Amino acid sequence: MTTTATTQPQVAAGLRGVVVGDTRISYVDGERGQLMYRGIDIHDLARYATFEEVAYLLWFSALPSREHLQTFHADLARRRSLPDPILAILGEVPATATPMDVLRTAVSAIALFDPQAKETTPQSNLEKAQRLTAVLPTILAAFYRLSHDHDPVPPRSDLASAANFLYMLSGQEPDPQAARLLDVALVLHADHGMNASTFASIVTAATLADMYAAVTSAIATLKGPLHGGANEGVITNLLHIGSIDAVDAWVAEKLARHEKIMGFGHAVYKTHDPRAVELKRIAREAGERAGTTKWLEMTERMEQAVWEQRKLYANVDLYSACVYYTLGIPPEYFTPVFAMSRVTGWCAHLIEQYANNKLIRPAEHYVGPRDVRYVPLAERTNDIPIVETD
Numbered sequence: 001m002t003t004t005a006t007t008q009p010q011v012a013a014g015l016r017g018v019v020v021g022d023t024r025i026s027y028v029d030g031e032r033g034q035l036m037y038r039g040i041d042i043h044d045l046a047r048y049a050t051f052e053e054v055a056y057l058l059w060f061s062a063l064p065s066r067e068h069l070q071t072f073h074a075d076l077a078r079r080r081s082l083p084d085p086i087l088a089i090l091g092e093v094p095a096t097a098t099p100m101d102v103l104r105t106a107v108s109a110i111a112l113f114d115p116q117a118k119e120t121t122p123q124s125n126l127e128k129a130q131r132l133t134a135v136l137p138t139i140l141a142a143f144y145r146l147s148h149d150h151d152p153v154p155p156r157s158d159l160a161s162a163a164n165f166l167y168m169l170s171g172q173e174p175d176p177q178a179a180r181l182l183d184v185a186l187v188l189h190a191d192h193g194m195n196a197s198t199f200a201s202i203v204t205a206a207t208l209a210d211m212y213a214a215v216t217s218a219i220a221t222l223k224g225p226l227h228g229g230a231n232e233g234v235i236t237n238l239l240h241i242g243s244i245d246a247v248d249a250w251v252a253e254k255l256a257r258h259e260k261i262m263g264f265g266h267a268v269y270k271t272h273d274p275r276a277v278e279l280k281r282i283a284r285e286a287g288e289r290a291g292t293t294k295w296l297e298m299t300e301r302m303e304q305a306v307w308e309q310r311k312l313y314a315n316v317d318l319y320s321a322c323v324y325y326t327l328g329i330p331p332e333y334f335t336p337v338f339a340m341s342r343v344t345g346w347c348a349h350l351i352e353q354y355a356n357n358k359l360i361r362p363a364e365h366y367v368g369p370r371d372v373r374y375v376p377l378a379e380r381t382n383d384i385p386i387v388e389t390d
């Protein structure tokens with residue numbers, strides 16, 4: 001004889017609308033299509049700020065003076081090198097490994113070489129934030145080169161983060177326009193409220209696990225195609241479709257099959273995603289620089305077709321795919337590039353969390369049977385299914 005739970009608490013599917021705490025880091029207004037970092041509009045930051053300024057803004061809640069920005073650059077630059085054992089691990093990883101998995105593994109492994117890994121004091125967290133932000137591009141570029149039978153290119157301390165990443169990837173210093181295009185993309189991806197990967201990171205940190213553990217959780221979470229993995233899905237789709245003439249029919253078929261189209265829809269925005277607006281602008285610039293706007297035109301066509309057929313807005317991943325592809329970044333590195341930027345937001349949230357911590361422990365609504373009789377193993381000739389009574 002079993003009984004079934006009868007109480008009906010309110011379940012917020014996907015935790016939509018549940019407020020987990022106060023924050024001073026970023027403000028997302030899904031109705032108005034607004035995003036602000038520390039109160040500053042994302043459109044202004046995308047046009048005028050650099051990625052390093054944004055990292056400083058997120059962590060110190062201040063726009064840096066010229067002198068402080070220079071010191072900050074130097075602090076990041078001197079943390080870019082990888083310990084030799086990490087390079088050795090990257091050399092042993094199968095060349096076919098997914099770069100996001102490699103990134104997650106390497107970040108986890110780096111903790112083993114930091115004697116202060118377990119410390120969660122404000123100073124130690126700031127140092128870890130700098131270290132993580134500095135090494136993510138080095139890990140990715142080193143793995144890219146090793147998996148293509150090339151020696152890793154050591155980081156250069158005279159280049160900013162975006163330029164240094166493109167340099168380590170190709171071995172060629174990028175032109176200032178390419179470097180700035182990636183820099184703007186990094187600015188736009190740095191933080192976005194209580195998104196899934198940030199939430200995963202603070203859940204981990206709230207147990208007082210260290211920042212490496214929390215960022216490892218975040219990377220694992222960003223990987224999924226409903227979150228950061230969507231940008232790679234966008235380019236996979238565009239390459240598969242092949243030409244602008246085939247876009248409308250492809251969209252219609254996907255929607256008829258009730259399949260999700262990567263780069264569209266958002267859990268919070270009910271209007272234009274302001275990051276997509278900026279990314280569309282720089283996608284044009286990136287296309288013109290590269291001498292082809294084919295991918296941009298296909299993306300614009302897809303945006304129009306999805307709007308006409310399903311009334312969904314483009315999200316951050318739609319046009320970022322176009323920007324990265326035109327900059328020559330391999331598709332499987334699109335989501336890792338997102339991580340290279342979002343690590344600054346994760347760290348800002350982690351610093352905020354450690355400063356005012358409370359274990360995160362939500363409840364759930366049990367809907368299964370109760371008081372089921374345990375049948376001893378000796379009495380079981382077959383599996384005994386657990387049957388719901390009503």
Ligand SMILES: CC(C)(COP(=O)(O)OP(=O)(O)OC[C@H]1O[C@@H](n2cnc3c(N)ncnc32)[C@H](O)[C@@H]1OP(=O)(O)O)[C@@H](O)C(=O)NCCC(=O)NCCS
Nearest residue numbers: 225226227230259260261262263264265266267315316317
């Ligand atoms: C981001 C996302 C998970 C937000 O989801 P959400 O607000 O919880 O909305 P749901 O997934 O519940 O979708 C609501 C409805 O819109 C549809 N929908 C949402 N995004 C869609 C998409 N990209 N393509 C097709 N249909 C979509 C759903 O199928 C669902 O339709 P239904 O009511 O007929 O079942 C969702 O839009 C999505 O999966 N997008 C594609 C992945 C992506 O680009 N992720 C990056 C986000 S920045």
